[in-house]
Amino acid sequence: MKKIRLALESALVRSAVWLLPRLPRRVILLAADAVGALAYVFDVRGRNTALENLHAAFSKEGLTQDQARRIARASYQTFTRTFLDLFWGAKLNKDNFREFIDVRLEDPTVEDFAREHGAIWVTPHFGNFELVSYVWGFRGFPFVIVAQDFKNPALTSIFKKLREGSGHTMITQEGAMLRLMKTLSRKGHAALLTDLNIKPGKMATALNCFGLLTCATTLHASLSQRTGVPIISGVCLPLPDGGYRVTIHRALHPKDFSSPAAMSQATWDLFEKHIREHPEAWMWMYKHWRYLPNPEAAPQYPAYANYWKVFRQLVDETEAQMSAKS
DSSP states (O other), X not given: OHHHHHHXXXXXXXXXXXXXXXXXXXXXXHHHHHHHHHHXXXXXHHHHHHHHHHHHHTTTTTXXXXXXHHHHXXXXXXXXXXXXXXXXXXXXXXXXXXXXXXXXXSSTTHHHHHHHHXXXXXXXXXXXXXXXXXXXXXXXXOEEEEOOOOSSHHHHHHHHHHHTTTSOEEEOSTXXXXXXXHHHHTTXXXXXXXXXXXXXXXXXXXXXXXTEEEEEEOHHHHHHHHHOOOEEEEEEEEOTTSOEEEEEOOOBOGGXXXXXXXXXXXXXXXXXXHHHHOGGGBOTTSOOOOEESSGGGGGGSOTTOEEOHHHHHHHHHHHHHHHHXX
């Protein structure tokens, strides 16, 4: 039975690889809106998580239930569009991608600097996080990207091919740190998604996220401080006409930060500004705040959050690092 299920999954995804790049852009957009709206209705658990997250993040703004529902539904639609565009984007190349992607550099010199010194490119699960990585291959930046394998090996192979279409290299999580260090030491380029929860550990920090504490990775900041390579962050905002606007921030240099925690917080602060302006573009259905810093904080956090003393210890360590900075 399992073999049949895996075969059906593979056949369905291969069909999408063939079909979606051949569809008109307007059909992709209509499909994303329709499928995303249906996912919002039927994914009860994810929808409830999204609404909890929104009320926790915007508690001071007095977000109404109707506003939260509209944002959550639009978040599902954005995520669906991102998924469909992973397949549709196979039709893009270095000659035509500018028809769909408007790139804005806060610092016009940032790309030239990155070509000379290498860079760690980071983005959150905001807008089309898949396409922004893909397109940068056409701009002459071949990334090494860490990706988690699917349980179905055939799907891993299919998605690897899609994501490497513009010149990138996908690697597994096993041995990733060493591979990334070698890449950056040769003035290469690494790309990471940095906004998901992880368990407290050596590569973690207590990040201030919408006024709430979450356990987030410091991998990008640790790599930067160990190699001297800067972090360049950016976001890819979906536009109503079917295109995207990419904003690339100024480079963050490791010498300007006293710790990976401080550098990670500075990176996140750039992202949060965009999410506050366009909340519908972030992935709210994910459990962003799994751990409570103390039991008394419960009313401020989503209902799924639980107290864990290990996270409390990480909070204390992070606060000590931040205090040392000042």
